[in-house]
Amino acid sequence: MDLQPTRGRDTTSVLDERSREIFRRIVESYLETGEPLGSRNLARLLPISLSPASVRNVMSDLEELGLIYAPHISAGRLPTQIGLRFFVDAFMQVGDLSVEDRASIERQIRASDRDQPMENLMTEASLMLSGVSRGAGIVITAKSDPVLKHVEFIRLEPTKALAILVGDHNQVENRIIDLPAGVTSSQLTEAANFLNAHLSGQTLPELRGQLRTLKQRVQTELDTLSRDLVERGLAVWAGDNEEGKPSRLIVRGRANLLEGLAGAEDLDRLRMLFDDLEKKDSLLEILDLAESGPGVRIFIGSENKLFSLSGSSLVVAPYRDEEDRIVGAVGVIGPTRLNYSRIVPMVDYTAQLLTRLSRNPRAQ
Missing domain, CATH: 3.30.450.40 (GAF domain)
Structure with missing residues (x-):
């Protein structure tokens, strides 16, 4: 796994082992509880013997480095955003999943x-x-580009129709399209039949490419209005999303x-x-x-x-x-x-x- 660090590793060199341990405990406590950690409780958690006063001195140094802060007077300490970044980059161990x-x-x-x-x-x-x-x-x-199983056009009014696209896994998209002037109900059926007979089982980009290769057949089998309808029916799905x-x-x-x-x-x-x-x-x-x-x-x-x-x-x-x-x-x-x-x-x-x-x- 490639985890990309941002910054913060240079700070490691200015922290001694004691400071690193205290900082790590403050961050880990915050990640677990969301609460500030005070010097007295922190002293009890450390693997080394250190008085609360000594812990506070280290905390003061960490504050000067911008790694921790006190949310209010007499409170414990929380990591700053810089401190969290430093912890993630320099301390956090990320292993592979089991x-x-x-x-x-x-x-x-x-x-x-x-x-x-x-x-x-x-x-x-x-x-x-x-x-x-x-x-x-x-x-x-x-x-995604669905694979077509079925296309249908249903007239809603003289100048508009409902275009229905059924994809694999039975996904259905319904779009209202403008009809070419003078298109008849039989031409709606003819256009849908042409698509279903020649172009089903492909994605929309593939359909548009296939139309270009079938251009001569389209011109032969369909009249002008039906060809226009086929183009509109495909464009309403394939053209509404920029590639990528x-x-x-x-x-x-x-x-x-x-x-x-x-x-x-x-x-x-x-x-x-x-x-x-x-x-x-x-x-x-x-x-x-x-x-x-x-x-x-x-x-x-x-x-x-x-x-x-x-x-x-x-x-x-x-x-x-x-x-x-x-x-x-x-x-x-x-x-x-x-x-x-x-x-x-x-x-x-x-x-x-x-x-x-x-x-x-x-x-x-």
Whole structure:
């Protein structure tokens, strides 16, 4: 697994063993409880004998380095965002998942079900990630190209028709299209019959290419209005999504983000986060973050502008298609005290699994 560090390793050289141990205990306590850790309790946790006064002196040095802070007077200490980044880069141990963990992920995503549509698998992936984190599991994917089984046109009024596309796994898309002037009901039927006879069993991009190769046959078998209708029927599906751009965000576990909120300010930050997630530009930005380096990426709080106001962390990894192009991202959004050492390998393996399924969805 390739975990991409950001910064913070240089700070390691200025901390002695005692300072490193105290800092590590403060961060680990925060990640587990979310509460400040005081010098007296910390002294009891240390494997070496150290008085509370000595612990406070070390805490003061760590504060000067910007790694920890006191949320209020006479309180214990919490890690800063810089401290969390330093901990993730310099201290956190991330190992490979066990065979049991991998099997559990595949079972929860139902990866062995060969009849599962990819969208269902992605929904299960986001649900699984929300279950192993304190946050929300997310999957971003470019709109898939369904394999056609059947096409039908139903007239709604003289100038409009309902175009029905039925894909494999019985996915159905209904779109209203404008009819060419003067088109008749028989021409609607003729256009649908032509598509079903010659072009079913292919994806939309394949259909458009096939139309070009069948151009002479189309001109021979269909009149002008019917040809126009065929083109419109395909364009309404194939043309509404820019190639390679994500248009689908699957989020599960949003309720997890409500846990531990202290008041109206926290709710406002969470509302900002949800608003950001609904914007298509945000989806593109998350994908850009995933693409900015190989492997799993960790962004803590203000390290990325997308979630700086909500103070959230993002653990994200890309997944790829059969041509090794990045086609989506999978990850977890949550509070800064995510269990990073647990979540990072989960996100990494889930991305690998989705890559495998995207490349060969019917042969697991």
